[in-house]
Structure formats: structure tokens, C-alpha cells
Amino acid sequence: GQVVLDLQGAVELALLESPRYQSQLEELYLSALDVTFERFRFDTQFFGGSSIFFTADGKQRSGTGASSSLLNVSPSTPGNRLRAQKLTATGGQMAVGLANSLVWQFAGPDDYSSNTILDFSLFQPLLRAGGRGRVLERLTISERSLLANVRQMERFRRNFYVSIFSGRDPGQGPSRRGGFFGGSGLEGFSGVGGGGFGRVGGGGGGNFSGGNGGNTGGAGAQGAGGYLGLLQAAQVLRNQRSNVAALRDSVLQLQASNEAGRIDRFQVDLARQALFNAQSQLLSSENSFQSSLDSFKVALGLPPELNLQVNDPMINRLNLLDRDLETLQQQVADLLLELRQLRADQNQAENEQPLDGYLAKSAQIKNDSQQRLAAVQEDFRQLEAVLPQRREQLTRLASRTEVRAANIDPTLFSPELLVKRVDKRQTELKSLENQLAQTFEQLDHLFEPTQGSRQILDDLISTMSKLSGQLLELSLAQASARLDSINFSPVDLTSEQALAIASNYRRDWMNARANLVDSWRLIFFNANDLQSNLDLVFSGDLGNVGDNPFRFRDTRGRLRVGLEFDAPLTRLAERNVYRQSLIEYQQARRGYYQFRDRVYQGLRNTLRQIRLNEVNFELRRAAVQVAISQVDLTQLRLSEPPKPGETSQFGSTTARDLVQSLSDLLNVQNDFLSVWVNYEVQRLNLEVDLGVMELSPTGLRIENKIPLETYLANLTINSSDLGPIVTEKLLCERVELMHPTSVLPDQTPSGEEAEGIERLPALSEKIPDNIDLTKDLDEPIIKPSK
Template identity: 45%
Template structure:
């Protein structure tokens, strides 16, 4: 053994084998180093490739993406603070974790927890970046909701990841045409016993799989390989040998699987798909904004490319999302105002019942209506909170986050009665109830009153009477404070609303005239007199501001008189407190009745009615100032605009061409196999020099390989299927166009209808206000002399409740139509593809839509390349004849040859559509 070792030491230093061994060692070290590259290296390498490929398709301003990275923002709930390549192990289920330690009685892998264990699923620090106020509440407006959703929504993150994966597919197809290198090395020591042919030992080192492969765009494949073998024999002759061989092979298909059309197909398709994914991602950005704002999703993310996309919802629909929440919130405010009016009416009716002017049934009917409305309010608030929790989930937030919704400028104009009226009305209702309770407690017990004409009620002075009178003085002070608030805040606010109505009056009159024209042409069944002199009368609108000014002047005088009456009541109550102990019981009662029992309840009731009248003046003024952004575009122009600007339409056209291109790709499989083959190899002549190659030890080989297309059943079926797929895609494409047209027509038709309905609902609100005014005036009528105690008829309460309910319904309907119109307006911007977002993903409001402007823009772009005017007749190209299914096709290759002779980009259209001969038999 010692001799063998010495000889090995001697052999390792002989001639050129030293340099060759060093070369092999360097190759081994290099390949081992490549194999030990960290996971992070490959991840960042994939990121660089993907983002570079996306940037190549992201240069067009029509679909430029501001964000393409799939790495979540550190402020996001999705951000992972740990290493993306070696994340810690999540906390496992205890029972399931046992199988990671011992499985089937075998000790399992021990290193699962070597990177640590974490119980954090979401980013542990994300709440620190959420813009909460001092009370821990997230105050949301529409723009902030979109920003937070883009930051935290898993759906948005998934769309970005789908785009990233699409880019990886392109990187793989490009890699197919790169020079690809492969290599490996193996070393074996072999010892053979005497029974196997003698005692020997052998050390053998082989270089294997070191080769370069290259595919060319024409379909040619070049393979170049290097093989090397070094062998040391430690027994026997103690020799070593070095053998090297270089071989190559070049195969160029001429028919099947050859040519750029076929070879570059996968790369072409993936490049086109990546472009479609970029455009789909931008389309997703647009729909994501509308989905958060109005709950209207349009399309899936980039993962949905590869065919004709579906068209999102169109026409009328109920708002959800942020606008849906604001709409529910506004209906709750309307309901709260309605409840305040019901409480006031109930207090009035109860007072009339005590005075014997109304029966108890009407009081109970009003009380029942109040209870039902309060119950409905609680249910609506619960529904709002449930919807709000779902909205948080849609944004990617946990439902336990406390969220407060900020008012939107669009919804502010639907506050027909300012919310500041509600607490004042409720306060007056409380005062009215307190006054009634105080007076009942100081009046004599009705059971002790002798119902004879000679009996005079008496009031005995005591501490209870004094305390109640002092409380009445305090209530009088509160009424004065309310009057001051009305004079300083409410009255100027209503005056400002009337002034705003006067400012917008010319615009409103002009809008009404346009609506009259549209409504006159909308239906022949609508008489013109009804349009011009009915609810859409411009004269009625022009007469409204002077009427409201007159009512305001009257109310101002009434509020001034209220102040004088309250001052007088306060003085007389103060005098009664001073003189009360010295008055006889009958005189005390007579003076208290004149000073307190009669004027105080009447004053409170009258003041409540006047405050309601002031709020109704505001409601009238604000109802007429609510405006909608005009949209004046016809469906044909909108369709032409969509054809130019909609990104999904661009993708649909590309998918249509992909299906057409696939016919020729699949047809290639029907051809024969005819390949040019050129191969060769060269080796060394032995000895110590492994790179001393000699042509004497080489071989070259060239020839043709041909395979007849005798068995092509699978290929035949695939080809026929591709033809059917193309026809299906063709039909899907023009149906896609039809669905867009249908959606735009439905949207514009619904917007026109909503625009008319909006004015009708506006008029309905005015009518409902008038009904409430009339019922309230009826309640404020004083008792007539020489009349029985039953002053009101049996329908008084029912009329009042119907009037209040009609006003609430009219307000909510008015709001609903306005919100529907606004959502459709924003959706129309998306449907036409003209929507623009800022760098935060927030919609840039284009304002009024002018159809003439867009028509000029479309005309400047020239004729469209597909789906021309159906009435347009063009002459066919020379030498090309249109045919029907009845025309025989003698040579199926002829159309292909003709098409190849057409100029690039030339559009082929038949001269006319020829009718099918009815005498021909239908296809079987």
C-alpha cells in the first residue's frame, strides 16, 4: 500500500496532468459555488427580471402603472417583517404538530424551528401607521378609504402578484432562446476483489453534462458538449489516462416545427399576455376605485387574461361601498328628523287631549307610529354597522376598528333640513313635556272638584307650587336661549340657503327647460302642458324665492314676538312668586291660569311650530339647489370613445387575433417532418494533454430526416378544434362589443331617466313639505268660541302621520335617485375608458360630459380598424371575391396564398353580404 501511495504522489505531479487537475478543481469549486447561492439571490434575480419585463410594457401613458412591486408597503397589514426566504415557523396546531416531531414511530426532522417561531400573522406594527385620531377612531372620507384599501386589500395585492407571475412566464420563454449551459462532475474510487478478476483499485474522475444548448428563432437546435475522463490505476501497471471529447449536433426543421411562425409562438403569446396583464392591472385599478366608492366591481385582475374579458354590470343598480354607507347614514338622519317631528306632534296631541279637543285614539295612533319609527331607526343603525364591518373587510381592515364616516360634498347637498334643527326640536319637545308635567302637579285634584256651576277651582299655595313656578322660570330662560340660538345661527343659515337658491336660479331654470325638451321627446303620451305647467314648471321655480322671503319675514316677526311673550311671562311669573303667598286660593288659581296655565303651553307649542316652519323653509330652498353634473353624450359616441380608450377592449381585440393566429400554429402539426441534421465530434489522442484535439480522432455527419404524415388523427382533431375555437372567439368578440354597447346604452338611458325622475322626486319633496305645513297649521289653530270641546276631526292624526311619512319617503327617494345618477356618472367614465386616476389611485372628476367634445376627439383619430359601421359598404380588394357557405372551395390553400400577398395592415372586407339560397339543403 505504501508503494501505491508513493506512486500516486509521483503520478500526480507528472507533465500536464497537474494543470488539468487544477482546472478541474476550479470548475468543481465554481459549480459548487453556483449551487450554494442563497435563496435570496434567486428571489432578487426573479424580481429584477419580472420588474424589467413589466417596465417594458408599462411605457404607454394610456395604461401606465404607478405601482408594480409585489412587496407590501411597511405600513400595510400584509407586510411581513421577517426574512422572505427564511421566515419563522407559524404557531402550529398542537395535535397536528406531533406529526412533525414523530411520524409513524420515526423521529422526524429536527430543524423546523431553527428560524424561530412567531404567532404574528399580520404585520405587528401596522396599526401604528393607521391614521387614527386621539380617541382611536379612523375617520374616513372617500379618498382616504381608497388609499387605505390599496394599501391593505388582499385582492389588490393578489392582482399585483398575478401581474408578476405573468412576467415570470415571459422570462421563461425568453430563456428558451438563450444559450443554456449545463455541467456536472463525478469522482469514484473503485476497488475490485480477487474473485472479481483480480485485485485492483481505480480512481476515476469524469466531467459529465457540460454542454451548451441553443435554440434559434427558425427552430434550429444546437447542442455542444464536452466529456472528459481522468483515470488513475493504483495497482497493476500503476498508469493514468486522460480522454476528452467535444461533440455537437445541429437540427433544423424545414416543415413541421420549423419557421419563426411556429417557433416564436409561445414567446409571442407570452409577450402579448404580459401586455394584456399590464393593461388589465390598470383596468383593475380603475374598477377598484369604483368598487370601494360605490361597490361596483368591473373585472378581475391580470390573472384573467387569455380570452375575451367579461363586461361588468351596467345600468341601474343600488350603491354600496362608501357611497352606500353614506346613503344609509343620510336616511338615518332623515329618520331622526322625522322622529323629532313625531315627538313634537305627539306632545301637541297629548295637550289637545288634556284640553278635550281630540280623542285618545288619535293620540295612541301617533304614539304607535313613533314607536314603530324608533324601532325602524334602531334596525337601520344596526344594518349600517353590519355594512360598515363588511366595508372594513373589503378594505383589508379588521371589523373591530372603530370607523367614523366623514360627509361627502355630494351628500351634503341632500341635508334638506340641517342636522342642527334636530337637537333644538328635541329640546323644545322635552320642555313641552316638562311644562305639562309641572302644570298637572300644581292643578287641583280633578276627583275633588264639584262639577257644579257655582264651584270655582282653588289653588293652595305651598312649597310645591313655589318650586314648580320657579322651574317654569328656568324653562322660560331655556326658551330664551333657544330663541337666541335661532336668531344668531338658524335664521341666518336659512337666509343663506334662500340666497343660494336665488344665485342658482338661472341655472336651474335652464336645466328645467332642457329636461322639458327631453321629456317631451321621451314619450308621446306626456302632454306638453303637463311638462311646462306641472311639476317641471319654470314659473313655479321663479316664484319660489319671493315666497320664501315672505315666509322668512313673517317668521322673523313671530320669533320677535316670542321673545316679548317670554319676557312678559317671566315677569308675571316673578310677580306671582312674590304675591302668591298673600293671595286667596281662588284668586291664586285665577291669576296662575292667566299667567301660566294658558300662555306657557300655547307659547311652547307655537314656538315648536315656528321652528318647524323655519326648517321647512330651509328644506324648500335646499331641495331646489341640489344639482347633478350634466352628462350630454349619445350612446353611439360613447361606444366610439370606449373603442379607443377601453383597455379591456384592446385586450379583447388582441385575444381575437391570438385565436386567429393559433389556426396556423396548430396547422403546422399536419405537415411532414423534414429536418436537416448536422452533427460531429472530435477527441484527443490520449496522453497527458486533455485538450490536444486531433481531426484524425473526429467525425462529421450531415443528412436529411423525413417522416411522412401518415398518422395525424390527433393533429387533425386539434386543427379542427382550433378552427371552431376561432369562430367561437370571433362570435365572442362581436358579442363583447354588443355587450359594451348594451351597457353604455343602458347606462345613458338610465341616467336620462334618473335625470327626469330626479326633478319629479324634487317636486314630490316640495309637495310633501306643503302637506306637513298644512297639517301643522291645522294643529296651531286656536279653539273657536261657542264650539264643543271636540275641535279636530277623526282624521287629524292620520293626516299628520301620512304627511310626515310622505316627507321621509320623498327625501329618501330624492336621495336614492341622486346617488344612483352620481354612481352611474362615475361608472360611465370607467365604461368609456376615459377615467383618470392620480398617483394615489383617486378619481379625477372630469366634470360635465360634452358629447361634441368627445365626438371631435374620436374623429381626429381616424377610422377604426375593426367593427366598422354596419351600414358602410366597401369595395373588395382586386382579386378577392366574397363567398357564402354555399360556394365550394376547390383549393383550401388558395386563401392563404392570397392573404400572404396582401400589403401589411391591409383590411379585407367583403363587398356585400350575400343571402343564403333558400333552395340549398341545410348542412347535415
């Protein structure tokens, strides 16, 4: 069977079947595993193992001249005795263990011996490798990476929805920071390089794309991908089928005019050639649509051979022509073709054939035509309902500075002209209703048995030809009504306001700040290695007396306490690592600035494209209106009788004008569709890039019912994020601001970590004169303070 898929089904299927989405979930899980290992390092860990061996030696093998038999019970390895050890938050290592060895001699003296040692040790670094800031850093980094990956997964979920909807690249999801070279957690962490692993790997949640700005595509706009792209392609196919039907009907009308001697054969062939070209383009478009559908199936994780059909009412209002009306036009064209062939056969055979079947078809066509007329009348009533919103939108667009600067005809944005155009269309519809009523009455007269069969056939051909032209006019009136009733929600947001919202709500921006702070923290992490080794050691053990393994006495015990000191005489490698961390912090700062600029650039591009689409939408609407008028005029030219005293011949460009007008109508229909689609895509991109899109638990977008400007209320705005220009503009707009703060820690660490460490500048500060990053590595980067 066939699987009919709407947007909700496509998203739910992708969440279940998409390999890319599943990989991101697994990456997030692995990042959580790293945290569990780093926490486990600070838990009390228990170890224990034992081995039992029976050894029998011969007389010569034992070396004692007598055979021996030993049963030995001892730890499996010297380091695997029964013990418990713990790492403290300050770097101390505590261990308590029990080692026991039991030996039975079954030959010779037949004796037994037992050795048991109960020991403990405490090792506490006081300078190097000690302190909470150094020891807890791996755990802190893993937890911060997990939090960043949770944020990044939430952003990926929203981007993934947009990728299914419009084909936008979802970008990078969670990025595991540990697990390199087969290790667990953050083993191998060095504190420098990508992610702290010496240029191997990257930090968690590190996708800092600035978003997608829209690009125009010709007179219309750039098309969409994903599910919306398939709906757009399907609508384009429907437009092409309507064009083929109109061309086929025009060819029949021109052929009838040629038979009546009103037009030459060349113009008929010209229209027929255009019909063949349109049919060829339709076949190519259908083939391209199937290829895109297969690609979409694979992206969802479905096999390409699955019989899938996309069907969603989202884009139905962009269908300017009713499918049932198109089918009716095709039926009329087919009936006319049969009737003309029948008349040609009768002229050759000079006999009459029964017309009952054809009259029954014409009666059914009449009933269907009455139903389509009622549907068009309903479209005009819907147009009346949306007129107030359309007038308000046109008034808003007319005040745009870019509209005045481009010298666009102001009548395109005139609410009064819109009302006049709608009134004119309603008047034309009334006239068309009267013409159809007369045609229906003529069809009814054909059922009266007062005429001969040949006369009835001629009248039926004439009436159906008239009905074919009237149905085309009816479809154009319907297209005009639907065209003017299409509307969309405006976006009134400046680029400065958008940047302020994004700086508070974008999850990847939060990760960018966190990564910058991580680079700052690693400076102090690596500075710890420059200190001396000063360790406190305290250990002791207690042994048993005699053969009783549990008879412990202090006479077999020992306590040992002391200090170990290693002067920092050789620290070249550590110095280089520290210098690298300083440089990487500066690189991270520049990367953060670039991230902010890319975000702002993307928001500006998206807002520009949205504003362009709002104006271009009205221009394309007007172009469709003009194209409909052109088709209407060329159709009227074909149906109008010759004026008195003038020749009955049509002009030499009648067919060319008709073909060109139908081609223009198809092009502007597709352009109009592309602008609407691109507007919806950019509006969705804006929600994602602002960080305000919300998803339901099933992964579907929750429609944002509030204006985007609402997010500016009580917004925390950071001047170092936005920059002085944007902050000043927001102040001019009287947006509520907090005191300017910096995203970076600018406090010097207290205690022993602060000794000998130069405080680094915050984003709002200047780099001190005593820091020179242009020096060679052989020269000190930080010059001694005066």
C-alpha cells in the same frame, strides 16, 4: 379609539389591505414571469456538472485476482457535461459541449487515462416545427397576454375604485395564461382549447362584461353599495331621526290640544302609535347599517371589530334638514315635557317651585334659535346663486321627447314657476322671521318679576309650544331652500356616440380584438404540424490523443451533415387539431360579436337610466315640495285658533293627516336621495364602461372636467366594430369617420406557410361557400377548391 374614514382613506386602505386587489397584482406578476421564461428559451443556456468518485475493490470483488483503487473524474451524468445550447428564432437548436473523463489507478499497474471530447451540433427544421411563425408563437402569445393583462389590470383598478365607491362588482382582473400543471411559462401549450392548453385555463385579460345598466327601485331608484351606500344609509337614518323628532313634537302638540279640550284622546294615541312605529323602524335601520358597515370593513381587508365611522361631505348637500336645528327641536320638546310634568306636580302639591333653571334653558334655546335662523337665511342666499343653472336645466328637460310622451305636467319643468316658488318661500321666511321675533320678545318678558311663578310657568309652556311649531316651519323652509338648490351635471350623449367612444377607449375591448387575432394566429400555428418533417443536421466532435486531456488532433475528429425526411402519411391527430382551431376561430368571432352587443346593451341601459334619473329627479323634487306643503298645512291647522261662531274642536282626521304627511315626507326624502345617488352611480359606471375614467397614482378618481362629447373629436371609428346601423347614425350626426376597416387580419400569409391554407374571412366578409362547419368530423370541413 374610533377611526374616521372618508372616501380617499377607504380607497387607500383597500389598495393596501384588500386580498382581492393583492391577488390581482400577484397574477399580473406571474404573467410577467411567464414572459421571462419564454424569452429565456431563446437565450444561450449554460450547463455543467462533474462528479469525483474514489472506488477501492478487494481481490475477489475486482475479478482480476488483485485489489484495485480508482479515482474517476467525469461528468455527473452523460447529458450534464459542460455545454452551451441555444434555440434560434427559426427553430434551430445549436449546442457546443465538452466531456472529460480522468481515471487514476492506484493499485496494480498504477496507471492514468484521459478521454476528452469537444463536440457541437446543429439541428434546423425546414418544414414542420420550423419558421419564425411557429417557433416564436409561444413567446408572442406570452407577451401579448402580458400586454392584455396590463390593460385588464388598469381596467380592474378603475372597477375596483367603483366597487369601493358604489359596490359594483370589479369583475375579473389579470388572468395568467401559463404555469399549468406546475410548469413554467407556456409549457404544455398545444394551440387549441381555452388559452391554447386544451380546454384548461383561459386567455389573458379575458373579462368582457358589458357594464352595469341601472335598474329602477320603486318611485325612487336602486340604492348604492360600497362607501356611497353607507353614506346613503347614514342619510336615511338622519331622515328617520328627523321624522321621529317631528312625530314626538306633534304628539306633544296634540297632547296639549287634548288638555285644552280641542281634540279627543283617540287622535293623540294615533299619533303616539305612529311615533312608536317610527322609533322601531329607526332601530332596525341602525342595526342594518351596522351590518353593512361590517361587510364594508371585511371588503377593505379590515377586521369587523374595528371601530369605524364613515364621514365624507360628498352627500351633505342632500341633507335637507340641519342637524343642529334637529337637535334644537329635540331640546325644545324635552323642555316642554319637563315643564308639563312640573305643572302637573304643582297642581297636585298646590305649591310653587323655582323656575330659574328652566328660564335659563329657554334663554339658551332662544340664542340657538337665532343662530339657526341665520343658517336658514344663508341657505336661501345659496339658492339665489344657483337659480340660473336650475332654469337652464329645466329648459333642457322640458324639451325631452320622453317628457312629452309621458304627459308629465309641464309646470314641473317651468323656470318661471321655479322663480315664483322661490319668491313665495322667501316671503314665507320673512313672515316666519317676524313670528320668531315676537316669540323671542315673549320669552324676554318672562324674565320680568311682575308675574307669579304659576303664571310664568303657563306662559313659558305656551311660548315654548309656539316656538316648537315655528322651528318645525323653519326646518321645512330650510328643506325647501336646500331642495331647490341641489343640481347635477347633465350627460348629453347618445348610445351611438357612447359605443364609438367605448370602441376606442375600453381596454377590455382592445383585449377582445387581441384574443380574436390570437385565435386567427393559432390556425397557422397548428397548420404547421400538417407539413412534412425535413430537418438539416450538422454535427461534429474532436477527441484528444494520449493522456493529455487537451491534446486535440483532427485524427480523432468527425464531421457529419445530412437531411432527415419524414413523409406526412399519418397526420390524423394533427388534422383534428387543425380543424379544432378553425372551429375555435369561428367561435371566437361569434364571441366577439356577443361582446360588442353586451357592451352596447350595457351602455344603452346606463344612458337610459341616466336620462330617467334626470327626469325622475325633478319629479321627486316636486314630490318633496308637496310633502313639505302637506306638513306645513297640517302644522298650521294645529296652531290656528277657532273661527268666531265655530267650535274649537279639531277635525276627526287631524292627527291622521299629520302622521300621514310626516310619513310621506320621509318616503319622498328617501326617494329623492336614492335618485341622486343612483344618478352619480350611473354616471360613474358610464365613465368606466366608456373607458375614459382616469385615476391618480394613489388610486383616486380624477374628476373629468370636459364633456363626454369631447372624446368624439378625431375619433377612429371602425365600421365592423360599430355595425352598419350605428355607423349610419354617426354619419348623419356628421362625426368624422375614417375609412371602414376590419379588426381582423385578412391577408394570406406569404411564403411556405401559405401553401395549402385557405384564407379565412374577415368580419366584414361572408363565409366562403367552400367552408361548411355543419359537416361531421369524418368529412372535410374545407372542400377542395374548383
